[in-house]
Amino acid sequence: MRYLPLTPDDRKAMLETIGVKSIDDLFTDVPEAARLDGPVDLPRRATELEVERAFARMAKKNLSAGEAPFFVGAGAYKHHVPATVDHLIQRSEFLTAYTPYQPEISQGTLQTLFEFQTQVARLTGMDVANASMYDGSTACAEAVLMAQRITKRRKAVLSGNLHPHYAQATETLAKYMDITVETEGAAPGKADDLVKYIDEDTACIVVQNPDVFGHVRDLAPLAEAAHARGALLIAVVTEIVSLGLLKSPGEMGADIVVGEGQSLGVGLQFGGPYVGLFACRDDRNFIRNMPGRLAGETVDADGRRGFVLTLSTREQHIRRDKATSNICTNSGLMALAFTIHLSLLGEKGLTKLARLNHERAIDLADRLSGIDGVEVVTDAFFNELTVKLSKPAAEVVEKLAAKGILAGVPASRLYPGKFENHLILAATETNTDEDLDALEAALKEVL
């Protein structure tokens, strides 16, 4: 087998050195009834070519974003990623390294994480950030637990326009942790009223911006209301490119910002792996209560700058049942992709990219609002907006898919049984005028 270096002769010689007769002698601790005599009932080994063919067969059954006019968003966005990014994350030394527990031979990973943390903090308008989480939804859930630890309060208020997957992931994680989660109903195209939920038992309010329907809101009044009652404001950003154009959550008073970094460097990947962003204020109590890995600056024995994983006393491998979370990996390679893409873009590139996205969405809104049977319900947006169709959106999307157009996410896919006619569409720098033409023509035909 091509991945196994031992030859039959090697195996024989090694068994001899060990002093046993056969490999079976090394498995004698296994209860006899549980020992398998031979291979399980699955295909035998396959050549590279055979595996490639099997995968190509499955891959061909999928309509990829690059093959279609593409307007799907709702938490994951199609952006162009420079070829340099994918090349670099495939460097052996990044791809096949472990968590940087031995800092002397892991400075590559550690310095990039430190750069990542700084970029995330600046982008979100916060002071510190961690070395990444699994994804945006788990970052959101962890932020609620962190707010509970900080405030010692047990209620979390979730915006109804928070991505339902995020809300559900948060509810699931909070479920057995003595936290009550309250949610306002969703309201496409509107900023829901969360202030009324805040009371003395509220640890945090969680609000997404732009929200799942694409609507942009000012978080400042919410921050004020929350702070007035001793609660924290957790801001969620699922489209990180938006921060190239919009005010950062930090500027608007958020205490913790969590986000999905998929838009930069990572790609669509059918939903994962993505990269969760986690940033907060520079407050001792906050930092000690953060989940996840942190890279920090220090010096080595020769006094030269270096980086290490730090504040690990928060973590499970030290604190065990007292840890801030059970997390023991971040999304390292995706964080690297994010940081390389953002290093390439820089502030100049990111702000331009954000503006291009916004302008494409404006084009999209203008096109859509000119079609009979389409009502644009989002007036303040970044690169995503929601329309109300004259027919059920799921049907329309299926019909357009049959024409090779991926037209967006029916709101009912996220809110089963609700918003039947609402469709969420995103536009990015990757959409051409021809894409808009195709969408417009197909919608006119179908509606």
Added chain:
Amino acid sequence: MRYLPLTPDDRKAMLETIGVKSIDDLFTDVPEAARLDGPVDLPRRATELEVERAFARMAKKNLSAGEAPFFVGAGAYKHHVPATVDHLIQRSEFLTAYTPYQPEISQGTLQTLFEFQTQVARLTGMDVANASMYDGSTACAEAVLMAQRITKRRKAVLSGNLHPHYAQATETLAKYMDITVETEGAAPGKADDLVKYIDEDTACIVVQNPDVFGHVRDLAPLAEAAHARGALLIAVVTEIVSLGLLKSPGEMGADIVVGEGQSLGVGLQFGGPYVGLFACRDDRNFIRNMPGRLAGETVDADGRRGFVLTLSTREQHIRRDKATSNICTNSGLMALAFTIHLSLLGEKGLTKLARLNHERAIDLADRLSGIDGVEVVTDAFFNELTVKLSKPAAEVVEKLAAKGILAGVPASRLYPGKFENHLILAATETNTDEDLDALEAALKEVL
């Protein structure tokens, strides 16, 4: 522009340091009439996405080998290349290094070239090999020139079944070098009679094995006849995988072996870059007359083994008009691909691969010989053979291409106006039973 690090401010500061006012001041040596005021009439800069789209548009117009039942050979063969090979040749340190003129910081390239040379020598049955040539055809031409230098004779005899491109490249290179090239007419499925051409003025005879029609011959009688008259036998191998099954040219008495290494590691690439193999006997006169780069073993100042480019007194940068050839590059990266693929295969893998190829060709021969209007004219072969059809082969190939089948090379493409009904087909380990079914069915339909 994304590849240019200088900012406008940098440029200004640098002009100041240089002491000139504008960039134009650095181009004052250019005759005024030849100075362009602005950009030439070509498109302006393009984003990555735009370039990708333009390329995707062109790429889609081509029917790639992986999409079709594929039987095209005649000097370039489709084999499966392990993913490891392409990963490794993209390592920055291999991809973006120069010719290893500074051996202290080029041991990676030099050692792999030394490994390559050893592999090529062993595979061809020769004693030494160089660090590669542009491709098989130029290696062939250079071998003829080398034979002339060694024997001081002026006639080269080329087999009529030598790939016509090779013959033409050789004739072209020899054209102004006082060498006469004689060629026997081509004869599909037969070993042409070259002995009769050998006389006291013959520097070499050049014979391809398997030949362009796929026929395998014994070179020993030719070697004997050539040596008896003081001429050299140059053997040409365009399908290097064949040496996993067939006797090596060295075993059969060849003096110089040249070949195309494309089958291992390199891929089809529409004809280039490929990798020319060049090997010969260990004879001082031979080695001093070899063209191309040579890596050799030596020691460093601490006595440790190391490698350098050596015998460069043969080369143009030292010898100028007395050089053995004007070549100053090899096909380094392709040689690396070749050597990695062959290191993975090893003797065990290569011999197995060769046998699989041969068995597929046997299957192909059996299928074809059962079709009305098809006559197999090659009886001794490796993975390629020639058939005579009842209709012109070029037409048949076009009709099959329209059905998505790439059926082979019409002999008339290589010999214009000749062998109208002959078709050359190759089969490799990448052909499935379904490929053979499709070819058989389509041929039956068309003939």
Added chain:
Amino acid sequence: QAEPLIFERGDFDNSGVDLPEPKGLETRTGGLERTARIGLPGLSEPETMRHYVRLSRKNYAIDLGLYPLGSCTMKHNPRLNEKLARLPGFIDIHPLQPQSTVQGAIELVGELARWLMTLTNTPCVAMSPKAGAHGELCGMMAIRAALDARGETRRRRVLVPESAHGTNPATAVQCGFTTDEIPADATGRVDMEAFKAKLGEDVAAIMLTNPNTCGLFERDIREIADLIHEAGGYFYCDGANFNAIVGRVRPGDLGIDAMHINLHKTFSTPHGGGGPGSGPTVFSEALAPFAPVPYVKKDGDTWSLVEHEAEAKADGNDPFGRMVAFHGQMGMFTRALSYMMSHGSDGLRQAAEDAVLNANYILARCREEMTPAFEGTCMHEALFDDRFLKDTGVSTLDFAKAMIDEGYHPMTMYFPLVVHGAMLIEPTETESKAGLDRFCDTLIQLARSAKAGETERFTQAPRFAPARRLDETRAARQPVLTHAAE
């Protein structure tokens, strides 16, 4: 050579990405545009390339040499996996496209699920957990949900061996449980008497790693399973070490109720400097109904993803919830399935055998100069303690750092906690005998050197690494977590 930070090198007005000029349309953000600078430097493409290539060379990696981190399973990462994961049909599809347009992708998830269920002999697998610890959470939440469904509100105590990974107790707590430690016996396994003594009506589950973190198979595992079940609790198996037994033992045959599988450890997806991982979690019949959404289903030739609890209930299930947005780590699924298909059932079994063989070979070759923590053979990891360093002035940490100077990544140190100065060595199946011999020679030579009093070689190590020992105390006391603004 020190590599500056991008913040020290990059220019705030430069960019390594070319973009078309915006048209200058009036914005429609509701007046919420950013006005302040962000502070993000941009580097041209050549500078970016060089910065990260140079940084990468300060890392150790599997592709450079043996990486014997016990409990981490650093094995070869085939590039075929990387190639296949990048097929546009997998990497360039959106999780919320119509399911009719991603039938091949759902099929792939379903196919991987089939392999995992077959290899573990379990009837159900949750594919969405994003890492091993996330899989643990998935398993323990299902246990909690099952207990709740049974109305068992008092069962909140989870038994965890002392030698367990730290994630085990942390996970239990996140599910509202308390933990109770079980000591190890003299052979490095669960002390059965202690275990039995801890059983009771408030016991929710046991969390047991098998093979355990000492690299030993828990001989009494069937009895443990029976006892915990009799006591009314569930058996969570930490599958971190599944790689040692794939194809030779099916955990479902051992009586487990839930087990996560680290695709990056067992099935070769790259560790990537600390992630992403992927932790599909298999369930017994008893727990299957409580598995989270989404899950994959096949009706005739049509594949589908069940994304909502209501749908799941229509299937007769009672999911405990959703753990994550979307459907899991597709990019890791493709890689893992590529690896599994490449090996096949026979190759996977061989891989487990070779992993165990390699570990035992190290144990055998080094047992004279170093001190094995326990008697007998081991599974996929060889565990030593620091008795052989007694009175040498060299600690386990020093010994490990000296390995760096010999060109190796250190083994796992000071874990498991049940062994003093533990050194846990896991070579994996992708090391050659020649490579192991060189490694053992080095270990033996270092051990002799320590005993011979060549202390400086250890306490001053590493000397030939990109950095000398780093001041971790300073990093923690005066945390500098971001680069200060200019």
Added chain:
Amino acid sequence: QAEPLIFERGDFDNSGVDLPEPKGLETRTGGLERTARIGLPGLSEPETMRHYVRLSRKNYAIDLGLYPLGSCTMKHNPRLNEKLARLPGFIDIHPLQPQSTVQGAIELVGELARWLMTLTNTPCVAMSPKAGAHGELCGMMAIRAALDARGETRRRRVLVPESAHGTNPATAVQCGFTTDEIPADATGRVDMEAFKAKLGEDVAAIMLTNPNTCGLFERDIREIADLIHEAGGYFYCDGANFNAIVGRVRPGDLGIDAMHINLHKTFSTPHGGGGPGSGPTVFSEALAPFAPVPYVKKDGDTWSLVEHEAEAKADGNDPFGRMVAFHGQMGMFTRALSYMMSHGSDGLRQAAEDAVLNANYILARCREEMTPAFEGTCMHEALFDDRFLKDTGVSTLDFAKAMIDEGYHPMTMYFPLVVHGAMLIEPTETESKAGLDRFCDTLIQLARSAKAGETERFTQAPRFAPARRLDETRAARQPVLTHAAE
């Protein structure tokens, strides 16, 4: 650390490739099967990966740092090029597929040809030459063919400046010419008087590099062109340094008859440790008919490749032959066109300007401590001689080797031959000002160090490289070109 050869490490019975079992059919090779062993070791995939990754780390590369090899043009190699070259529609097509099935590929070759002809203002380009020297051969063969067609059997003398690349005289000889050297004048350019004196009825051509190998533009190039034409000869321009003037000067406007273009130097295709190159050669009206087959043609919407002389003659051409099997370096064409389209006409011009600016910046910053070979500004390369090392005991070679210890690849040494102890520095346009400043600081510091008598630092260099200085004499005297069989 020394890395063994695969022959010392690999096993002859092992393989890193899985293949199905052959069926065991009787062979049909005419009884010519191999019986002897070949002697090729096979390594498992993990061992192969590690072997070559470790070897790679003994190389210097552009991606690691400045690579100031004058005359070699080591610039950034964009990974977009690598990505696009690997599209199945380009990398997985056969050169002899029906032309109807490769219309996009031929179009790409045609499109690249259009860019090259436009940038050079020439009416014809031969795309098949495989490297720069091969392009020279192509150009000189066309000249020879044109002379032959004119019946000029006596014109066999080719004028070549002393400063020319060695390939120039070697190429001329391969076309049956003799060479005659023209000296340089005090400014580093062609000595016009000497040139004029050498003109005559037996002169076939001049081969001139412009900008020349001293990094200087040949001011009198138009006059040279006119004179050689008047004398009945042709003007071959060595295009190795075209990168300095792309977009600012079209060689066709200077009166050249043929010029090769190194795609790897001017248009960023990777050097790959010494190849593959690609050397398309442009021709004037006078030489165009003699260009070799194959060439690309467009009729209406249909692209075709003219592969045979007979076809070419039907087009009114008289090709001198075929240089190579198939159609040229497609893999380099894709990369070069990707680079050219990315830059566009404006970006290419900017690139040439920045290359010249960077070289002059180095010249300006180092001129106090080092000794420029000639007065005034330069084009894309800064040329120094070794006068500044006089009486220091440090040679150009020592100085270059000392740069290795500072983390840089040395500059080109002892070339061009017209300058004593030449050091030819070409930074290219893809270096940043900050990077150049660090580089100049190093050069200046080294120059001062040499003058201060710190000789050992130079003569013992390199000390911090994967190898110390290698014994090249031994390698040449006792050549070991392959590993001896076991």
